[in-house]
Amino acid sequence: MSEVVQPASLALAVSRPKTAPFDWRRAVPLLLAAPLLVYMLVFYALPVAAMLLRSVNDPSWTLANYAILFEDVVFQKTFWITINTSVTVTLGCLILGYPVAMGLVRAKSMAPFILVIILLPFWTSVLVRSYAWMVLLGRHGLVNEALIALGMIERPIRILNTPLATQIAMIHILLPYMILPIANALRQIDPSLIRAASGLGATPFMTFRQVILPLSMSGMAAGTLLTFVLALGFYITPAMVGGPRDITLSMLIAQQVDQLNWAYAATLSAVLLATALAILAMARKLPGVGNAFKTSMR
């Protein structure tokens, strides 16, 4: 590939001899972004780096904290619970979110209304929503009372403080992150393709499977990644509505901070960050996914 020079870059190389004065116009985007970059560097990147550094240099340079990970059964179980919850929640969001995204794209005059309904929970704090779920899912909450009134159960069933409650509440919180990228991708699909498909005799289901679904793949990928990575870091929701064994990695980190094991807390944070980054990196390798973020930003 290396000998195939792209015409554009060739032209650029020709038109810009090395002695040419610096072209300020090229620096404009960077200058525009500079305040935010500096802000992120000072208030985000540096503190995060300092915190992560604690995992290898507190009190002296060592990898001992990372070695502990391999023996720490609590970490391993917690890590598994976190991944497991995140996968379940992401799948739930995908299954529930996709039809909503389709509805949102097809709804003409209702679209703004639907969008507000989707976004409304977005503007409510996670804490308040978790309390709302406690009211709904409680032993004497709305769901149980309704099921009893309908004669479906005889006595209240335990929903609150189970993994199911965590999943329900997390799906509710994360759904907009799934719906919006999918809706975006669906909106990009050229309507004439769908007309062409039906014109060629495809049933609505075939059109969906062979045209719409593949073309919305990038939106699904973006939504899935976003949802999954956000789910990895959940803290308040599992702590409030989760079951007795629903200890997520972020809860374990908070515990370690509390116990003043800050080096180990930093180690666990590094693991969480690395997991998120690894998933992003792997996802980029999947065909069609690389453009996901580009598509969703359009």
Next chain:
Amino acid sequence: MSKKTIGRRTTLGLLGAGLVAAPFIRPSYGQAAWPEQTSVPEILKGSGEVRIATFGGLMQEVQQKAYFEPFEKITGIKVRAFPGSDATKVKAMVETGNVEWDMAQLSRGSIMNLQKRGDYFEKIDYDIVDPGVEAQYRFEYGLEMLVWAQVLAYRTDAFKGAVPSGWADFWDTRKFPGDRAMFGTNSGGWPEMEFALMAAGVPADKLYPIDIDKALASYSKIKKDVFKWWDTGAVPIQLLTDREVTMTTVWNGRMAALQAAGVPAAVSWNQGLLKRDAWGIPKGAKNKVNAMKFVAYSTMAIPQARVCLGIPYGSVNAKSNEYIPTERLAVLPSAPGIKKQLVNYNYDWWIDNREAVIPKFNKWLLS
């Protein structure tokens, strides 16, 4: 008790109290005349300010009236109170040299746990502390200032009139059916190993040193019935109110508000743990001298008595009882009739062993 540790959870707890309990949490001050302190030793007077970290909520409201305001008036030192006291924040403040609190409400356990890792707290100036403060409450790097109890609480409408008493009953889900909640390790909690041991028949005076494996074996018998390992004082109160559990462990001060709201719930003092909060002065506090003065003032008999009148927690000053009406005295964890049913929490054992207990507890919980 708004015993709190991590900030996020503090917020959570505060909001929890606000959302769940706000309708019925009403300070009981105003019902009886509070004793007034009319003079203090000249050495306690001064100028400037003192910045105090508290556990917020109702406790801080009571503290405001019980000793923040009177202290300002009588000593000329201004008090600025901040909710969200937390030993981890003290650690961060001292390490970064940006000490924003002159003193903090913590526990002997969290103060000494931090102190054993470095130099994070100032030594208390006992020359100016009131002689009425009992010796058991004094330690080098802090002074205990509030006596409270972690006890069994239950729905009185759950057991057809049967009254649970002690941990064997808590563990007995046949005689006392229903779900349970207990203090967990999520918010840097200290598991209730003592309760597990007493449920297994270990006498109260033989609890320490705690046999961790024996405690966990006892815990295993109740594990499937514990539906919430709570991490902040508002949670068990909410669980009782919403009938999520029939029995739970609680911080006793929270129960008064629940009962005042008419929820059919009661505490059983028997075999509860007697715990304390303490003032600690972070190393390098800007107004260290004023903080010492406040530590001395707030543990005098009258300021302590005023707290007891505002919230059902006990005093560390033996002379406070003179200022508390008998009927009020009878509901405080420091009341002789109640105190003798309680077990003294052994902070020293926990300071030495907490690091060993919590991983074992976590492992047991997840197994």
